[in-house]
Amino acid sequence: APDIDVKAVKADLDQLQSIADANGGNRAHGKAGYKASVDFIKGKLDKAGFTTQIQEFDNNGAKGYNVIADWPGGDEGKTVMAGAHLDSVDAGPGINDDGSGSAGILEVALAVAKSGLKPAKHLRFAWFGDEEDGMVGSRAYVDKLGADKSKIDSYLNFDMIGSPNPGYFVYDDDSRLEKVFKDWFATKKIATEKETEGDGRSDHASFKDAGIPVGGLFSGADYIKTQQQAKNWGGEAGKAFDACYHQSCDTSKNLDEKALDINTDAIAHAIWQLSS
Ligand code: PHE
Ligand code: CA
Ligand code: ZN
Ligand code: ZN
Ligand code: ZN
Secondary structure, three states: OOOHHHHHHHHHHHHHHHHHOOOOOOOOOOOOOHHHHHHHHHHHHHHHEEEEEEEEEOOOOEEEEEEEEEEOEEEEEEEEEEEEOOOOOOOOOOHHHHHHHHHHHHOOOOOOHHHOOOEEEEEEEEEEOOOOOOOOHHHHHHHHHHHHHEEEEEEEEOOOOOOOOEEEEEEOOOOOHHHHHHHHHHHHOOOEEEEEOOOOOHHHHHOOOOOOEEEEOOOOOOEOOHHHHHHHOOOOOOOOOOOOOOOOOOOOOOOOHHHHHHHHHHHHHHHHHHOO
């Protein structure tokens, strides 16, 4: 897999920050900043040659939107998916939560296009709406799949991958998918832990509940980093992984560039390996 340039990921996050700034400070479900985020992501994918769809749903009296992007080719009976949620909470711009995952999978998707990848399995990327009201967009997506559920080989979720005081957590829901990430981090000599803070708390739950194998990465939210974790990963013990979680200060400054870089490169590795 190619190395993903973290500068490109950060440039996308600057765009999402600008979108929030221009729309009352957030990118929340039902607000103008959400739709502007959808248009931004879709525009880049269309230009790169993806087949994109906007899937609409309703919640709390407002329309929500999922962006679904398919890379033409590969066995659609074995579809590998990567997803992130594109909405923020009302309180702020949601740059780590979950601009980071949204920009990370966007740059991996663009790298797939740039390299002209011809994977054996089909590749699909998804940006879900309204995760923050209870994974509403991803549930709508999985519900609509119906019998096509069996065609999803695996779903990888990336919700918060650039936390400013980062940890390196790997979802332990499926051992095959967990191993793809664990082995990659081992080659980089970076310690990982099993992800437990997020169980059932992001879009992978919608897929897992439907019996689809899920995996993913997470750099921590409002749990506190221990002494041992600070020894392994650096950063500050006794402080949250992301002290700005769900707050107005979750801005384009609320990131650890190294974590964002490593996690995005790990996504590329997993996509290349799992789709081959
Ligand atoms: N889903 C949570 C949110 O968006 C964040 C989270 C992700 C928490 C993964 C734990 C694990 O607020
Ligand atoms: Ca990189
Ligand atoms: Zn959140
Ligand atoms: Zn989130
Ligand atoms: Zn877990």
